[in-house]
Structures are given as structure tokens and as C-alpha cells.
Amino acid sequence: MTAAAGRDPFGQDPSDDGSARSSEVEFPSLLEDDLEDLYENAPCGNLSTLLDGTIAKINGTLLAWLGYTREELVGRRRFSDLLTGGGRIYHETHFAPVLALQGEIRGVALDLRAKDGARLPVLVTSVVKAGGDGRPPLIRTAIFDASERRSYERELLDARRAAEREDERLRRLVGKLQRSLLPATLQTPPGLESAAYYRMASTDEVGGDFYDLFPLDDGRWGFFLGDVSGKGVEAAAVTALARYTLRAATVYTPDPAAALQNLNTVLWQEYRADARYCTVVIGILTPTPTVGGFTAVIASGGHPEPLLLRADGSADYQCTKGRIVGAFPNSRYTNTTVAAGPGDTLLLYSDGLTEARTAGSETPDGRYGTAALARFAADLAPTSAGAAVSAVTELLGTFGAGLTDDTAVMAISAPPGQSTGTQR
Template identity: 50%
Template sequence: MTDLADLWENGPSGQLAATPDGVILVANATLASWLGSTPNTLRGKQIAEMFTIGGRIHFETHFAPLLMMTGHLDGISVELQSADGSRRPVFLSANVKADDDGRPAVLRVAIQDARERRAYERALLEQRQGAEDEQARVQSLADTLRRSLLPPSLAVPDGLAASAHYQPSIQDIGGDFYDLFPLSHNTSGFFLGDVCGKGPVAAAVTSLMRYTMRTAAVVDRDPITVLHRLNDVLAQEMGEEKPSFCTVVFGTLTPDEGGFTVQLASGGHPPPLLLERSGEASYLDITGGMAVGLTDRPTFVGASLRLTAGDTMLLYSDGLTEARIGDGIRRFDDDGALRRFATSLAPASAAVLVDEIRELLGGFGSGVEDDTAVLALGVPR
């Protein structure tokens, strides 16, 4: 047998030639062995008889008409059915040989074994499914951890209105946190902060921050003292091996005639915005405070104000101000956009203000790259 004849007869792929109406004229030994038959036995049978029932239907109703229309088929996936009932996935390619008048004369068909390809695809699919399941499990754990780091509800004192929103980062567990809680029968504490970094370490620091400030405020409500104690605890618990720091605003609310007296201190956090009943919006002057955890001798800046009927104070994290907009180079608050946004709403209740910010964040889409937390505290009119 010549090399060419041997290649036809015993090559790695099945080969056959058939009439335009699908009757097999000749088939090689490789194809016959896959079908548990012989080349002579296959001669005179229809091509479609080689396939499973589903394959026959597809070949006769779709593949064969397409072959006659276009003159070729490329890599069609079907299954051969052997004489013993076993199945073999294959890829079928074909083209048409025309006679001198341009009419179809012979169908040339090549059939490639696809078992290893199918096995590879199944393994790949299983690995992909496993990865998706693991990702879903990790996401579920992350969501549970995020929820555990935020208060289940705000303890809003009588005469005050409060609203909050937290939008997590899509990348990892972040470190934004906030709370509003009672300190005594007539005083409440509040805070909003942002831990540097992401992931489990940031989550651990976040949890430490929340409970430390709650505990420290019970002993001494002075906001600057609370931040100093927070700084000491962070240094003791995290140590030099895991340096971490956070920015935070901590304050207290005490009801007075017609509103609330607010005492607060900043540890390197963006200044709160005050939306006044008059329609003005301005930042509180608490610049100069250092982030908590940077040094063992930090400087924190305090301030006080009164919230009266119609006034609302907004605390926020830098996920809002640093959201990318437009071409992705500019940040939302590069040119004072947050103050203009607040001024356009003032006066606004806490609920309305947070709803508008939630809608604003939604408009940024993927431009919001970091966790974002907002907390609004106001006195209803």
C-alpha cells in the first residue's frame, strides 16, 4: 500500500465520499472501525445513518441543505453511533466537488474524533463551575462580614432624623464604617470613618474601631479624648507588624431647646457638610486633624455647632468625593462639586439628602472604585 493510500485508509480522521443525495460511495477503515463496521458495509448507506437520532435530524434538516447551498461545512459537532450502540463525539467538515457544468458531483467528508476535546471541555467547565462556586462562597462571606461591620439599625433619638447609605466596593471588603448609638438617656454618639486598605485586615480594624469608640465614649464623651483612646488601642492591638490607620469623625448629640448641640472631633477625615435651613451649604472647619494610628502623639481637631429645625449635617467617606467621572481622569469633587450638589438641595431632610446621594452614586457606575458611606443627621422642621 502506498503512503497516500495508507493515509486515506488508516489516517487519524474518518474520511468518506458520497453522492449529492448523501449515499456513501467510499469510506476509509478508520471511520468504519469507529462505527464497528467495514468500509464495504458502509458503502451504499446514507451519511445520516452514521449519527445518533438527534444528529440525523440535524444533518437532514439543516446541515445537508446548508452544505448544498454554501458548498462547505466547517467543524459541525455531531455524534456517531456504533453498531454496539456506543457513541463517539466528532467534528464533521465537508465540501462539494462540482462537475464540469458546476453541478454538485461528490460530497467529500472528513470526520475528526472529538472525545478528548469533549473531555477537556467538560473538565474546563467543571473547573469553571468550581471557581464560580468558590467565588460565590467568598462573596457570600464578604457580604456577611460587611453586614456585621455596620449597625443593623440607627438608634435615632427623639427629635432627630437620621439616614445612612453604604455602597460596598466590588473589588474587596472595604473599611468604611458608621454608627449612631445612645450614650445616656439624653446624649447620643455618632461616627463615620474609613480604614486604610481592604480585605480581612481592614475588616478587623473596622470592627476594632467601632467597638472601641462605643466603649471609650461611655467612659469619657469628649470627642477628642475618644479619638486619643482609639489611637492608643489601635497601636496596642495592631502593633508594628501590621501598621494600620483610619480617618474618622466622632461626635455627640445632646438635645437642647429647639434642636441639638453637636460636639465633634476629626481624625484626618473629610469635613462634614452643614445644609442650613436658609439654603446655604458649608463645610465645618475641622481641618488639621491627623489620621488615627499614624503616630503615638496625634493631633485631633474639635468643633461644635447647633442643629436647629431644618438643618442637616452630612458625613461621608472619600468613596463619594473621589469617584471618577467623565473621561475617568477627573474626580467628582475636584472642583468643589459636592458643596454645589449640597447647596442645590438645601434645605433638605436627612432622608432626601441620602436618597439623592444614592442616586448620584448610581449615576457614577463603575467610577465608584472605593467603599462609600454617608450618614445624614438633621432636625425636622
């Protein structure tokens, strides 16, 4: 008889050294020992209880965490006895009812109370095991130490609170800086009315809009409203420079066009490398006491045209053209005279209003636009400065997230049928 290929004459595989057969004999007993050790010394706590919570079995890991002996717990204590006061309430009102209804509950955060009173944060998963062969059903529970996780969560919470405090501090600083760029109180020419409003698009960044209304020595009043490019501290620096340059220039030479040329020179020399510029409309207001109302000589540096809301119910833009200020070295500006009678209101605003996005907009890009603003103003006329600014404020509130830029609004009006009084 010929020996089978790959085997010796005795029928054995030459590569078989007997280790496989030996493993087949030893593996079941080793596995049994390993399973018992895995339960007893698992990296998590293992617990079996009766349906009423009485502890039937507990592993060494959980005993070591709690500091109890097996005899102190098995058959003598319930799982809920190992919980803190708040944990016991949660166990009775939520944990146990859900477990009874669904047969399992997973990943519940609780605190165990050790024998020495120490608290142990844990994550608990329990499942109900049906009984059989006369054995009662059991609740098997795995308990994981969550001390490091709880500590990590606490650190995250502390970091979040610190960040929120820092954000609040930043918002307060931004608010204070923004207010410092605006007049503390808006002065009003005798016999006239004035009102202003500033809407920040973001509480985290300083905007570049600014306005002012102030008396001059000869009974006239200077006013302006502008918008600096960009946001943040850099924009705030340009805003402060623009505001005080305009005010000083107007006091020295009450000529709006000359004041804009002065500001253009200053910004070009200071910020041309950084491309910092602004738009602004500036005017010199003269009350007309004999007929009521006022005249305003106005110059514009690339700013949206003011609106004049008249006592007869009409509203129209006042043509004021000019280059943006600070972008070119030799810009020239011209003056335009606006006559406002009793009941008329002059409304100035920044482009945050007309460029706000709004549903149902008639403009191709979805912006509110100048045409819509003109109709809005005509619906308001005749009105007063305070009423006009209040109406625009309410309008801004309707834009919601569509308002992406800061917006400044200022209005000056003459009461209907009243004289402005004699200027001294």
C-alpha cells in the same frame, strides 16, 4: 577521445551506485500503495457521499469507530443516519444548507451514533467535489475523533462552574463580614431622623468604611463614620477594632477628642509595624427640645469635613481638622460644636464619594471633588436625612467604573418646625 571529467570510460558517474534509478522505478508504485493505505487507515475518518447524503465510500478507520461493516453502509445508509437525534436535526437545518450554499463547512461539532448505540463526539469538515466525465458530484467529509477534546472541554466547564461557585461563596462571605462591621439597624434619636448607606466598590474584598449611631445613658447620642486604610481581611480587623474602641470610649467618656486619642493609642500600639491607620469623624449629639434641632460636638481624625444642609437652602462644610488616626504616636484632637436647627441635616461621608472619577470633572485629576459635592448639597437643601442619603446613593450610581473605593454615607436631620421632645 578523452573521458568526461568525473565519469569512467563507459560514461557512468562513479558515485552512481544504481540506487537512484532503482528508486525512480519503485517510488510510484510504493506511493500508490501508501496513498491507499493512508486513506483506509488514516488517523481520521474519511467519507464520500452523494449530494443526497448516501454513503459512496468510507474508510476503515471510521468503520472501526462505528462498528459497522462496509456492506452495511455503502449504498444503504446516509451520513445523517450515523448522527444522533439532535445531530440529525442540526444537519438538516444548518449543516446541509450551509454546505449546499458555500460548498464547504469546517470544524462542526457533532455526535455520531455507533452500531452499539455509543455516542462518539467528532469534528466534521465537508467539501463538495464537482463531478466530471459523467461522474456525479460528491461530498468529501473528514471526521476527527473529539472525545478527548470534549472531555477536556467538559473538565474546563466543570472547573469554571466550580470557580463560579467559589466566587459566589466568597462574595457571600465578604457580604456577611461587611455587614458584621456595620450596625444591623441604624437607631434614631427621638424626634430626629437618620439614614445611612454603604456602597461596596468590589464584591470580592471587604472594605474599611464603617459608621454607627447609638444612645448614651444621659439622653445624648454618639455617632461616627470612618474609613480604614486598605481592603481585605486585614482592613476588616482594623475596622472592627476601631468601631468597638470608639463606641466603648464614647460610652465611658462622652468626649469625641478623647475618644480619638484613645483610638490613636490603640492603633499605634497594635498596627504601627503594618502602617494601619484610619480617618474618622466622631460626635456627641444632644437634642435641643425647647427650640428643635440638635447640637453636635464633633472631632475629626483626618476625615472629610461634614456638610450641614440648612433649612434656608444653604450648605457649608463644618471645619473639623485633625491628624489621621493611628499613624503618629502622640496625636491630639480638638472638638468643634455644630448647631443644627429645625429643617437642618448633618451629612457625613467617606472619601470614596469625593475621590470618584467622573467625566467633566472640574478637578485636574478628574475626581468629583469637594466643590462639586458642596454645590450638590446646596441643590438638595433643605432636605431630610432619608432624602439626602437617597440623593447621594443615586449620585454614586452615576459614577459607574469611576467609583473605585467603598463609600459610606450617614445623615441626621431635625424635621422642620418641630420640637425633638423631652429626653428621659
